[in-house]
Amino acid sequence: MTKFGEHWERGFRDLVTEAGVKALEDAGMSGAEISAGYVGTMAAGSLIGQEHTGALIADYMGLNPIPITRVEGACASGSLALRQGIMAVASGMHDVVVVGGVEKMTDLDTAEVSEILGGAGDQEWELFLGATFPALYAMMARRYMHDYGATEEMLASVAVKNHKHGSMNPLAQFQNEITIQEVLDSKMVSDPLKILDCSPLTDGAAAVVLAPLDIAKKYTDTPIEIVASAQASDTITLHNRDSITGVKAARIAAQAAYKQAGVSPSQIKVAEVHDCFTIAELMAIEDLGFFPKGKGGEASLNGETQIGAKIPINTSGGLKAAGHPVGATGIKQAVEIAWQLQGEAGKRQVSGADIGLSHNVGGSGATAVVHIYKRVN
Amino acid sequence: MEAGSWKPGATNGKQSDSMVGIVGYGAYVPKYRIKSEVIAKVWGEDPDRIKNGLGVHEKAVASNDEDAATLAVEAAKIAIQRAGISPKKLGALYVGSESHPYAVKPTATIVAEAIGATPELTAADLEFACKAGTAGIQMCMGLVGSGMVDYGMAIGTDTSQGRPGDALEYSTGCGAAAYIIGKDAESLAIIEDTYSYTTDTPDFWRRNGADYPSHGGRFTGPPGYFKHVKNATLGLLKKMNGKVEDYDYFIFHQPNGKFPRAVAKMLGVPNEKIEEGLLTPYIGNTYSGSSPLGLANVLDVAKAGDRIFVTSFGSGAGSDAFSIRVTDNIKNRERGKPASYFIEQKEYLDYATYAKYRRKFKGM
Numbered sequence: 001m002t003k004f005g006e007h008w009e010r011g012f013r014d015l016v017t018e019a020g021v022k023a024l025e026d027a028g029m030s031g032a033e034i035s036a037g038y039v040g041t042m043a044a045g046s047l048i049g050q051e052h053t054g055a056l057i058a059d060y061m062g063l064n065p066i067p068i069t070r071v072e073g074a075c076a077s078g079s080l081a082l083r084q085g086i087m088a089v090a091s092g093m094h095d096v097v098v099v100g101g102v103e104k105m106t107d108l109d110t111a112e113v114s115e116i117l118g119g120a121g122d123q124e125w126e127l128f129l130g131a132t133f134p135a136l137y138a139m140m141a142r143r144y145m146h147d148y149g150a151t152e153e154m155l156a157s158v159a160v161k162n163h164k165h166g167s168m169n170p171l172a173q174f175q176n177e178i179t180i181q182e183v184l185d186s187k188m189v190s191d192p193l194k195i196l197d198c199s200p201l202t203d204g205a206a207a208v209v210l211a212p213l214d215i216a217k218k219y220t221d222t223p224i225e226i227v228a229s230a231q232a233s234d235t236i237t238l239h240n241r242d243s244i245t246g247v248k249a250a251r252i253a254a255q256a257a258y259k260q261a262g263v264s265p266s267q268i269k270v271a272e273v274h275d276c277f278t279i280a281e282l283m284a285i286e287d288l289g290f291f292p293k294g295k296g297g298e299a300s301l302n303g304e305t306q307i308g309a310k311i312p313i314n315t316s317g318g319l320k321a322a323g324h325p326v327g328a329t330g331i332k333q334a335v336e337i338a339w340q341l342q343g344e345a346g347k348r349q350v351s352g353a354d355i356g357l358s359h360n361v362g363g364s365g366a367t368a369v370v371h372i373y374k375r376v377n
Numbered sequence: 378m379e380a381g382s383w384k385p386g387a388t389n390g391k392q393s394d395s396m397v398g399i400v401g402y403g404a405y406v407p408k409y410r411i412k413s414e415v416i417a418k419v420w421g422e423d424p425d426r427i428k429n430g431l432g433v434h435e436k437a438v439a440s441n442d443e444d445a446a447t448l449a450v451e452a453a454k455i456a457i458q459r460a461g462i463s464p465k466k467l468g469a470l471y472v473g474s475e476s477h478p479y480a481v482k483p484t485a486t487i488v489a490e491a492i493g494a495t496p497e498l499t500a501a502d503l504e505f506a507c508k509a510g511t512a513g514i515q516m517c518m519g520l521v522g523s524g525m526v527d528y529g530m531a532i533g534t535d536t537s538q539g540r541p542g543d544a545l546e547y548s549t550g551c552g553a554a555a556y557i558i559g560k561d562a563e564s565l566a567i568i569e570d571t572y573s574y575t576t577d578t579p580d581f582w583r584r585n586g587a588d589y590p591s592h593g594g595r596f597t598g599p600p601g602y603f604k605h606v607k608n609a610t611l612g613l614l615k616k617m618n619g620k621v622e623d624y625d626y627f628i629f630h631q632p633n634g635k636f637p638r639a640v641a642k643m644l645g646v647p648n649e650k651i652e653e654g655l656l657t658p659y660i661g662n663t664y665s666g667s668s669p670l671g672l673a674n675v676l677d678v679a680k681a682g683d684r685i686f687v688t689s690f691g692s693g694a695g696s697d698a699f700s701i702r703v704t705d706n707i708k709n710r711e712r713g714k715p716a717s718y719f720i721e722q723k724e725y726l727d728y729a730t731y732a733k734y735r736r737k738f739k740g741m
Contacts (some may be wrong), residue, residue: 006595006599008596008599008600009600106595106596109593109594110594110595187423
């Protein structure tokens with residue numbers, strides 16, 4: 001993956017080719033061995049006026065004439081692309097597949113980008129009426145705090161922990177640690193979410209190379225097996241959900257993934273979850289079965305989701321500290337889990353990590369994708 | 378140029394035997410002020426966040442009978458007083474601004490006539506966002522250094538506007554500073570060398586006919602201000618084989634109170650060296666007047682032998698860096714009022730009066 005951050009001097013194609021080349025180099029593979037590609041990018045059309053990104057990437061990576069297909073599912077675009085890549089390999093349609101995620105978000109000003117990101121919700125019933133993403137997640141936070149007695153400090157503890165992890169990740173957008181007080185004092189965006197409760201706007205790209213398990217050892221001594229891939233949908237609008245204090249699609253996808261993998265939540269040693277806002281991480285760790293409903297806040301505040309604790313969450317720094325180039329996030333999560341399982345996570349290494357999980361959500365929960373990964377012995 | 382081959386008087390590439398310097402300078406800031414908290418109240422912003430974040434406490438406001446031309450005249454008159462020369466001796470006069478009263482009809486001739494410099498001189502207006510004034514200084518250095526004129530005047534002046542409700546409304550101030558360039562023997566401060574760094578970077582702009590400028594948000598930072606100020610500063614130091622420690626004062630372009638402190642930190646310049654030249658927290662960003670006014674404030678207190686480093690920045694984008702050495706003639710600065718005289722003369726306005734003076738009401 002590239003460093004995530006504000007890349008004033010680099011464009012969409014520079015970022016995605018850097019990530020793609022790095023992935024191929026890591027696999028010790030030449031482009032000629034790739035037979036197809038998938039790319040997740042949410043809003044290249046609005047952010048940089050570029051559609052047909054699959055073709056653009058095939059061209060710029062020197063991969064013509066292989067087929068490269070763009071996949072979109074808002075903030076879950078990366079994981080959706082991963083899923084398509086997995087299905088292509090598992091079905092036998094393609095042998096070696098490259099999957100990337102990329103977003104270039106800094107060519108427009110913040111207000112324009114916020115409006116574009118609002119397209120992850122319902123344009124007619126949410127965005128058009130003024131509900132941008134901070135507002136939607138703020139409503140979820142308000143209800144969650146009301147139902148479970150969670151506090152703003154509990155929300156803030158997610159950001160503090162993720163910045164601490166990010167400070168150990170040289171590729172993260174933010175390398176600074178922050179305190180709970182700094183989060184509470186930061187500028188209000190949509191009550192109760194302040195600027196430091198929100199993930200930033202980021203440029204970046206990440207890529208992985210997939211192959212059938214039986215030939216994986218040809219390319220690496222430490223292949224990572226994807227033992228589950230599950231996806232579920234729910235209503236596009238927040239107001240049509242059964243409940244707004246959790247993401248049902250994530251629970252459904254998680255249950256399906258645990259079943260596919262034959263593991264239980266307690267066997268997961270490290271997880272990357274979708275903390276687009278701090279409240280999202282509290283709901284995620286409950287939806288994934290790591291903590292009982294309503295107890296995610298307490299667990300975060302008590303440090304149970306840090307590296308070295310019960311279940312390390314977002315060792316990369318999460319979306320908050322590593323950054324959230326929308327389409328790239330799902331793939332970045334896969335890369336972080338792979339590095340953890342391969343023992344290559346440096347200062348962030350979770351000891352004994354053999355099974356990991358990634359959780360990627362689109363919009364306010366209309367799409368959720370869960371993957372489970374295992375170290376191959 | 379090879380490292381180590383710098384000689385006094387040399388400019389980008391060519392060597393010159395004659396040294397030039399500042400024989401007179403003048404500053405002017407209008408007396409009206411509006412506090413950041415008064416503006417913040419109108420727009421529902423947190424005044425402490427503005428003051429601590431942007432670093433601007435209050436800004437200078439031109440009255441309804443002032444404009445970039447009148448401010449320039451005030452500064453020019455003081456520069457002539459300090460230089461102790463007849464205005465007829467000026468061979469060139471350049472006015473740099475992004476708020477010239479006319480799109481076509483030079484401000485420079487209004488100033489030249491008002492100070493009695495006409496008719497035997499060349500004149501023109503300049504625009505390069507906030508660094509039009511320093512570009513004018515470089516032009517005068519060339520004209521004087523080559524012997525084409527005896528004295529040249531360069532003025533940076535602005536009464537720019539910020540869009541109501543935009544972040545720039547807190548920082549867009551009004552002010553002017555004028556510099557008369559002449560030979561070294563008469564200079565209050567010698568300009569030892571200059572170096573510029575220029576690229577096509579659209580970080581901030583205003584189209585013909587538009588009332589207010591547009592800007593690229595966060596794009597104005599690293600690829601705009603910081604890249605150019607850093608490269609110009611490092612470029613001049615390298616060219617002169619100099620180091621930060623050689624200088625007693627640094628003046629950086631000051632769009633707010635935050636950027637100059639941040640760039641000072643990046644360059645290893647201690648805060649004490651930039652405080653005297655940092656006026657934006659009290660008068661706002663005077664655009665083309667910004668680094669020229671900062672320099673004037675430093676010249677008002679500097680001692681003979683002090684060395685001063687100035688790096689301007691203009692959006693679009695570019696930076697001019699200058700290495701300046703104060704001479705014994707600096708005692709002649711007493712001939713004119715110091716910048717602090719104008720900065721300390723204040724009358725506070727409410728938002729409505731400010732909006733009236735700055736013609737912000739529709740239909741005025």
